[in-house]
Amino acid sequence: MEQVEQVEAELTKGLLRRHPDFRRLWTGEVANKFGSAVTGLTLPLIAVETLHASAFAVSLLPAAAWLPWLLIGLPAGVWVDRLRSRPIMLAASAASLLLYATVPLAAWAGWLTMGQLLLVAMLTGVASVFFQTAYTAYLPKLVSPGDQAEGNAKLHGSASAAQLVGLGGGGVIAQLAGPVSGMFANTVTFLVSLLCTGRIRYREEATKAPERRAIGQEIGEGLRLVAGDVWVRTMTLFGAASNFVLTGYQSVLVVFLVREVGLDSGLVGLLIALASTGGIAGAAVARRVAARVGSARGMLLFELGLPALALLMPLTTDGLGLACYLIGGFGVSAGVVAGNVISSTFNQRYCPPELLGRLSASKAVLNYGTMPVGALSAGLLAGEIGVRATMWIMSAGVPLAALVFLWGSPMRRLRDLPTGRATVSTAAARPVTVRS
Template identity: 35%
Template sequence: MQIPTPPASPWRVPGFRVLFSATALSQLGANVGYVAVPLVAVAALEATPGQVGALATLGTVAFLLIGLPAGAWVDRMRQRRVLVVADLARAALFASVPLAWWLDALTLAQLYAVVLLNGCATLFFDVASQSVLPQLVGRAALVPANSAVVSLQAVGSVAGRGAGGGLVQLLTAPVAVVCAAGAHLASALRLLAVRHEEPARRPAGTAGLRAAIAEGVRHVTGNRELRALALTASLSNLGSQIVNTMLPILFVRELRLPAGALGLYWGAGGLGLLLGARCARPLAARLGHGRALAVAGLALAPATLLVPLIGRGPWLWLAGAGWVLAMFKIGTDNVLGVSLRQRMTPDVLLGRMNATFRFLLTGALAVGAAVSGLLGELVGVRGALWAGAAVMAVAFLPVFLSPVRRRRALPEEEAQRSPTVIRSARR
């Protein structure tokens, strides 16, 4: 039977439209929770810098603990079901926080458990979402589809984090967490409308889970371009997490600014992500796919060195401008880098490739949060900010020094199947 060619525009695919709208709700919940949960710890439980660092670490440590096997599991499961269950789990976890607060039973231990389990659910949601996307829209529409999704994530950062800061300021942090739970519940219900016939789940490496994981890791680490993309993104995440973990303490305690100001600052970063995502395709068309990644890094990554100068008055605006430029670069990276790695990976390895990247990228977030808390205790909040900004400023170098810089266009679909993968797919 001949498979029809998918439409070039992802918006003509009903399944993509459903996934996009559900992701919008999920992003809203995640970003409101991103602002509200640490502020619950700081304002309601008087958490120290080390405890805030531990909270951020536990939120991402799941990617280190189960990140690699999650890819093999997702490759063997119905991905829509994974997305729905993950959102339901996040809704229930967030709902437990205001319930405990109202009962005067909220503790740091509960917050630690909530963010740890929420990280596990987020891991499965992210891997399944990026794996199902090429199946929904076809590889020819990956760049516009990823541009739309990254733009949505950026809008979510602006709207979600801005709304999160405003809700905390107006209604208290626990009430803001209620809104995060409701958004995840709505996302799960929306995902039930996806009507995508998924392929039979017989991935390569059926000899065992370990062999399946190893094949995904070899696919990423054995390719110079994929390896460079992973290193650059991991360093960007490491540096940004060191910075972001200390910002609630800096804004609320040292600068004595309202929670809404922190939400607006993070929202400005989301605006930078949005602009970077929207400009990614024109930049790639003018400069070439790989050169656009390299030039954006060289020109914009050093702007992060303005962030540690943050203070009241004009220093807040100067640091904010540096953060917007840094996020613009990351928005461009997310569209072009994700599209490149998806085009270089066959369908049977998509889950494991995405999980390997998630293991490295979000594992870097866990490490960054722990390092940030440690630096905050040892050298202070400002010292931690300088360390994170320095890492972000040099994060572009792996891609800049790799063959990615010379790539004019995305690879052809036929070129992405290695002999090993073809033999595995034919079993």
């Protein structure tokens, strides 16, 4: 009790940076995102420059990384709800650290193959399923409801900053020492994430479940909440469509910039990093815009208005034509991150705490499950119609997804997203109802 009271006293100040456990979680997440950003750039560069892989082979890397959401996402949500989140996060960080370390070691020994890159991408994807699901369920336990919006803004903003620094740093490392050396950043950053998460002093209470039911029954509760609630369903369908096209153009982006535009690896990292500064801007203004115009209107502005600039990206050429990617990428990054801040706060307030892990996993299976399909589709299209034409198709899909699923929903008639909490009976499998 004394520990809980101390945490609550810190949170009532409204300054989460003074809350030591949140600060450790924050630092660990930033380190994790930095390492992931370096990997997101260096793995395709290794495939392109070291292994001379085709555009389709390169597209298999993000497909392999996101495939685990389809395979184990639903049961992972049940396991997270049954177990404490922090040990799961620790195990996931440790696994990622060890797996990424095998890439430079194999390269130096002359054993590196495309098969190993795909295996590493898939296994770290498994670790990411558990880390992300546990992290989503853990944050609302660590901070009070009144501080969740601030916490989400800080985490998303810092994650965007870490990603752009990681992209830029990865590009510089690749330029100076080769893409393989860029993988060293991951071993250090995931170690930092592991240490910071391990130093969090807050301990969750054991889950108090009235009975341990079949895993399929518990999965069903999360799926019914997604299917039966108009707001959760709208967000999930939009996320699935949006991630399909986002992953589609991102999976061929390195190939596009290197082979079509003619950039070297260092400039690729710098260009992507500069465009990613939109994420910092989006996180910085998301709460203020949502408070001024309403959270529903803010979602439409950030997810439909700004990402329309994605149509500039396929126009990118060398020289002054690089501005097309900078403006388009900035708009997409700002819109996606700002929308994530609003939707994350909505989910944490709207979903029953005892179902947050299952809901997160159920949504993620649909949201992230389209990502390997998007990556593979883009890879196949690039081989058939060319990389630039594929960029046109996938970029146009970014604002189109919001137009169909968000503008076509009740969201366009409201100022704010609902604040009532969805409820599901945990004693039996009954239909979902919404309490307003």
